[in-house]
Structure formats: structure tokens, C-alpha cells
Amino acid sequence: MNDWLPALLWLPLLMAAVALAVRRSTRAQRVVALGTHAAVVVLGLTLLVSTRDGSVVVEQVAGWPGGVSIPYAVDVFAALMITVTAFLVLVTSTFGIGTRDDDDPYFHPLVLVLSGGVFGAFATADLFHLFVMIEVALIPSYVLLTRSGRLPQLGAGRIYLTVNLLVSTILLTGVGLVYATAGTVNLGELAGAAQGSVAVALAGGVVLVALAAKAALVPVHSWLPRSYPFASVAVTALLSGLLTKIGVYWIFRLYAVMFGGDERLHTAWLWVLGATMVVGVLGALGESGMRAILSFHMTSQVGYILLGIGFFGPLGLAAGIFYLIHHIIVKAALFLACGAIEHRAGTGRLSRLGGAARHSPWLALVFLGAALSLVGIPPFSGFVAKLTLIRAAVLEAEYLVAGLAVVVSLFTLLSMLKIWNGAFWGGDPVSEREPALVSGASETLPDVTDPTSDVLRQPGVQVVTDPLRVPWRLVLPGAVLTLLSLSIGLGADVLLSLAQTAAEGLVDPSRYVEAVTQ
Template identity: 65%
Template sequence: MSHDILAALLPAFLWLPILLAAAALLARRSPALQRALALAVHALALGGAITALVTVSDGSVIAEQVSGWDAGISIPFVLDTFSALMLSVAALMVLVCTLFAVFTGDDADPYFHPLVLVLSAGVYGAFLTGDLFNLFVMIEVALIPSYVLLTRSGRPAAMTAGRIYFGVNLFVSAVLLAGVGMVYGSAGTVNMAELAGAAAESPAVGLATGVVLLALGAKAALVPVHTWLPRSYPFASVAVTALLSGLLTKIGVYGVFRVYGLIYEGTGLETLWLVVLLATMIVGVLGALGESGMRSILSFHMTSQVGYIMLPLAFFGPLGMAAGIFYMVHHIIVKAALFLACGAVEHHAGTGKLSQLGGYARREPWLGLVFILAALSLVGIPPMSGFVAKMSLIRASLDAGLYIAAACAIVVSLFTLLSMLKIWNGAFWGADPEPVKETVQLAPAATAPDVTDPAAGRLSRKFSRTAPSSPDRVPRRLILPAALLVVCTISIGLGAEVLMGLATTAAEGLSDTTSYTEAVMAQ
């Protein structure tokens, strides 16, 4: 596709999902039509993102001033290898998680698909914008539907989690907006291309940008502002948890990479990054070891893995950033696969508490295989993508002389293995648990069983089945989404040179921002 045509189509990643969200809302009395509209948009977004990635895979940068307004007035949308890569993996996550919701019946809520479409529009816009204020706006566009998706079951546990999620994100968004205002007040612009290298030239801009980085780090769930994530994500439905894990925290990571690379030019905060990120890796994995619910364990792991992804900020450069970008793509895919595999168990058993599960590897060997392959990839066992991701990160740490970072990455991987074995032994291995005889009234047949409280292992009062086990089999369609993602992680591991090549090109664009700034300023 030519650069001019692609540039003109960039805003469609934002307006098309929002427009179709309105159409899906009008079609809420026709679930089949809603599903068809939503899945068509998600598939179209994935195809468009892959096309965009192929177009800019040579390192070229495409910029578009939205609606043709002059630079300095309009909002720039910028596509480079990094943003195209993130667009592609985000669109894949939206499509796969929506399929899981369709298979479980979680999309029976007529507002599910419109909310997911708006959320995806915000995420795509955040990856494409070249304007700090618009980055804030796009984050809020993605967050608003997530508040509803998290709490829509109405369960007390979900409402409590929603209050935590809403309160923390509202405060952090206020800090982010204040930081953006400080940047504008000190530099006179929020255009990221115009701000390139400004932190080194002006301490005031550097301080203001530090506030922006602090807010984005909180949205990425870095220690010490990480506890909101494991206290909120496990209480949504499985599809929503997987969706949020792959999208919202990664906006924060993407924003930190982009802002730090452009405005700080990757220097000035190395020691601070090293301390924070090593602490994030360690605290996250230790928190996972202390949990008893599948999704609670995986949620703490999200924090730990964000530490891995962002570790190259402590030694900013093409090699380290390539490892970080590769790791982020790997993590988004594998973490969603784990959430969906455990979600299939939880949907079938009616609980996510390990003490009430067991024997799924024997009864459902395909599901057991999908989980163990995804778990091994998370740990970093060859030939999975996790092995390439961690080895690249460790190599980059050693080349930078940060032996403590390399050692920490190895040790944390061992604890990651222990926590994965905890889920494996609790849910997939061993004998079947004694069935719980207490049941509650079933919901209408068209509505899927609500998820349990993963931390407490309690059934929702709205739905039930005999728990924690059932004689019927896990439907194959529930295993399919996680299996597709496992195929992706194996393919990435076996053909790592393809993704590593793209990650290297993206990292070079972050390390040398000349092409980015020239493309935007030429508009």
C-alpha cells in the first residue's frame, strides 16, 4: 500500500470502531448482527494493522495531520514500525478475546460489543497519536468502557474491584493531565516531535515530562503503584481480564517507551529505572507465589513481566530496546493464552480456586497441553517465544554491564516456574476434588455462567453449577482461542528472526528519532 493512502487511512483505526460501536448499540436487540459487526471490525482492524506493519517494516515513518489542519493545530497520527507492531498485536488480542466471549456466551450482554469496540478505538488511537494531550485523551477513551466491562456483573466483589480500579485510574489520569499541562506550560507545545530532546535542553521540560512518565508508569502497574491491578483484574469476566491484560497496561508501557525515547532521548534516569524495574520483577513474582486463585496468580505475574519488558530503559539502546519490544509482543500473546486457558477451566468448574480444582490434564488433555505450553513460554523454555525474549534481554543486560539485572531475570524466571507449577498441580494434575453439592438458581439458558471470585473461589449468586467439577467435558470451542495464541508463541519462537527483525527496526526508531521528527514536522 502506498504511503499516501495509508496516511489518509490512519484515523480510521479510531473512527471506524467508534462508528460501528454506535451501529452495534442500535442493533442490541439482534445478538447475531452485533456479533457479526464486531467480529468484522476486529478482523478488518487486524488486516489493516498487518498491512501497515508490512508497509513500514523497512523503518519508514508515515505521518498524517488529522483532517488536513496545519501542523501545530491538528493532531498528528504517526505510524512507524513500533506503533504498527503494537497495533497488530492489539488487534489480534481484541479479535481472539471477543471470540472467547462469544463462545462462553459472555457477550450476551447487549452492551458488551459496543464497549469493546470503543475500548479498542482508544487503544489504537493511543498507539498512533503523536501528541501528548491526545495520548491522554485516547487513554481515557479506552478506560471509560473498561470501567463498565469490569463491573457489569454487579457482584459485590466486582463492584469493590471496580471502585479500586476507577479510583486509582482517575487519580493517575489527573496526574497525567497535570503533567501534560506542565509540559505545555514549559515548552509551549505537546507535539512529541517538537519536544524531541527537550528534556536535556530545559530542566523544566524534563521535570514536567517526569510527571508524565510517573503517571504512565502507574498505568503500567510498576512497583510501588502496582497493587490496583491484582485487586481488580481477576474480578472481571475471563474475556475482559484477558483483554485488559493485553491492552491497557501496555498503553502505559508504550507511552513510557515513546515519551522517554523522544523527549529524554533515553538518558538521565537509568539508575531510577533499574531500581524500580528490578523491584517490579521481584515483588510481582513473589506476590504470585502467595495467591491461591488462578487469575490472581496470573495478574501478579503481569506486574512482574512488565518489569522484564521495561528493563531496557536502564540501558537504553537499540539492542536492549529490541529485546524489550520483542518481550512485550511475546508477553501480550502468552499472558492472554494463559488467562483464556485458565478461564476455560473456571467457566467449566465454576471456580478459580486451586484447592477446589484438579485432574483437568487427564480429563482434558488438549486443554492441559495448551496451558503447559503457554506456561513454559512464560517461563522461557525453548523453543517457545519466551526463551528468545528472555535470552535477548539477558544478553542485552550483560552487554550493558548490568550483571545484577541479568541475574535477577534468571532468578525471577525460576520463581515464575514455581508459580506456573502451582497452577498446574492445583488445577490440571492430581485427583478430581470432591464435588461441592451446594448449588444456587440457574440463570436463563441464554446467559453464560458468571465468573467466580478468583481470590475467594466463591460462586456468583446469579449463576451456578455443581462445583468445582462437572461430569461434562470442556467444550472444544473454549480451548480454541488459547490454542490459537499458543500456536502464535510457538511460531514466534521457531521463526524468531522475523519478529526480532521488526523489533530491531522499531528499537532503532526509538533510539534515533530523526525519521520520526522529520516525518511529523514535514506535514
């Protein structure tokens, strides 16, 4: 098993080259891409089974000894992230096929390269290699975001590129400072280093700031809602579960290992995370587009996920890890459900939508289930996630944080009702417009005046008389994720057990450290 760890990186990259070679055949590309994503899911599940008892699977790349080679180390936390994100890539790629994103012959190769960088970031235990993997993931994301070539997408891409280049520079600077002060970038050798040296702590703090920006924590969050809603629907759902989650995962990992969960920083963490929860949800309430609302919620929910850092302990960290897995699944389901409407109607503006529940009741059910899970209503996974977090806060006597989590959930409910009432309920403004018919594919003509509309790249399109009747190929991907959220909620003991094992490995990382440095 150890020898296969680097396959998390090289398999998607190799298959990206294969997909590029067969770009003249869309069917062949689909087989290569979906087969690769499914293979990584199987590999992730295998790693999850191997590490569920707290074991750590390690491969020192090229056989060099620990401390010299680049270590790949997967414990149950990393295995969970690899499995869930690989499954998300599989589902969103299927949705991209349904929306004909893969009419672009570079869509699947770009997604494969992006996913390889993400999996490598989760598996590496070397800070410089982490920087390299983040860049491997970011480069295709720039192209995926701007490939339509329209001005709104190019403007969003400019913000996305500028911010991420700046943050990557800060990250590389931080990694260099860590090496200068500690003499290594091997995470195992950095165990507890920040507690014993102010210089190392400051260097590690620079890395944490960069990771916080990658994760879209307040006050370095505004780039996300100004860029994600402008990509195609499939790409937005894909990015929602991948790139920011690298930052979240590594904040957990770095703070646990390098900083040893330093108690002196807990209060500062709680202030930042509380502000992130509030600013994110208030921003969502102020938006008028579906994907803009959901993008602000990504920031708000990251605040929930990282709350366990603020009361560093087995229960709080387990709750945060459970919340992280739940969030990846549910947020993508919401993006896919809302995106399916936007793809058909040609706009994501709530003022120009309505009646989708009547036209596509199954899609409405998918959105409703995912929205209830995001809010924290039983029996979905969000209920277990928020209840466990609130319980951890109460046990740590952080009553203000517990109350804030409840209040923010109520505002989250209001924003979900805003989407429900605007897009799924009420009248049908589309039926009042004259349909404009042109020859070509039977799809919806996008609203070119709406910067959030999903852009179809085929030359001929047809405005259908009932654009909100969403086909099953666009309903099923979101339905799969919503049902997964429901099943996690009903069988929460399974994921909670894995999350608790992962949390114990963060509270006491000695097993991870020993495995990485051997």
C-alpha cells in the same frame, strides 16, 4: 494509506454505534464486532508492511499543518502494537462469545469503544490527544469490569476507578506542565526538550510517573491484582493485553524522544524495574487463585519488558519490544486457559480444583505451552525474549540484572507449577461433591462465595457432573495464542528483525520527529 490512519479510532467507534443499534440481535452484533476487529488486524498488517523499512506513516488530522493539527504517526513499533492488540481483541471477543458474555447486549459495543481508544493511543503523536485516548479506553473498561453488579466486582471497580481517575489527573497535570514549559504537546516538537531544560524534564517526569502507574510498575502496581481478577474471564484477558500496554508503549516512546534516552536515568530505571520483577513474582507466589497469580505476573513481566530502557541501545530496546509482543500473546493465552476452567468449575481457587488435565487434556496442553513460554523455555517465544534481554544485559556489563532475570524466571516457574499442580494435576475435588441440578442452560453454577469466580448472568444454570470437561469453543482461543507463541519462537528472526527496526527508530528518532513535524 495516510488518510486511513484516523480510521484506527473512528472505525471501532462507528461500529460500536452500529452494534448498539442492532443490540436486539446477538448474531448481528457478533458479525459487526468480529468483522471490525478483523478489519483493524488487516489495517495493522498493511501498516506493518509499509513501515518495516523504518518509514513513518503520518496523517495531520483535518489537513492542518504540523504543529497545529493532531498528528497520527505510525512507525514499525506502533504498527506492531496495533496489529497484535487488534488480533488479541478478536481472539478474546471470540472467547467472550463462547462464555456467553455477549448475552449482555452492551458487551460488544463496549469492547469496540475500548479498542478504538487503545488504537488511537498507539497512533497519536500528541500528548493531550494521548490523554483523551486513554480516557476513551478507560470509560468502557470501568463498565466491563463491574457489569455483573456483584459486591466483589463493584469493590474491585471502585479501586480501579479511583486509582485510574487519580492517575489520569496526574497525567493531565503533567501534560499541562509540559505545555507550560515547552510551549507544545506535539511529540515531534518535544524531541530532546527534557535534556535542554530542567523545567521540561520535571514536567515530562510527571507524565512518566503517570504512565508508570498505568503500566503497573512498582511501587504503583497494587491496583492491578486487586481489580483485574474480578472481571469476567474474557474481560480480564482483554484488559491484560491493552490498557497497561499503553503505559508501557508510551514510556518507551516518551523516554526515547523527549528525554533522548538520557543516560543519567539508566541506573534509576534498573532499580525500579528490578524491584518490579521481584515484587511481582513474589506476589504471585503468595496468591491462591489462578487469575490473581497471573495478575501479579503482569507486573513482574512489565519489569522485564522495560529493562531495555535501563541500558538504552539497539539490542536492549529490540529485546524489550520483542518481549512486549510475546507477553501480550502469552499472558492472554494463560488467562484464557485458566479462565476456561474457572468458567466451567465456578471457582478459580486452586484448593477447590484439580484433575483438569485428565478431563480436558487439550486445554492442559494449551496452558502448559503458554506457561513454558512465560518461563522462557525453548522453543517458545519467551525463550528468545529472555535470552535476548539477558544477552543485552551482559553486553552492558549489567551482570546483576542478568542474574536477577534468571532468578525471577525460576520463581515464575514455581508459580506456574503451583497452578499446574493445583488445577490441572492431582485428584478431582469436584467429583466428591453432590451435583446440584436446576433447570436452565447447561452450564456450571458459579461459586458465589468465591470473589474470583466468573459470574454467569443467565437466570437458570445447571451444575454438570463433569464441569472440568471444557468445550472446544473455550479451548481454541487460547490454543491459537499458544500456537502463535510457538511459531514466533521457531521463526524468531521475523519478529526480531521488526523489533530491531523499531529499536533503531527509538535510539535515533529523527525520522519519526521529522515526519511528525512536517
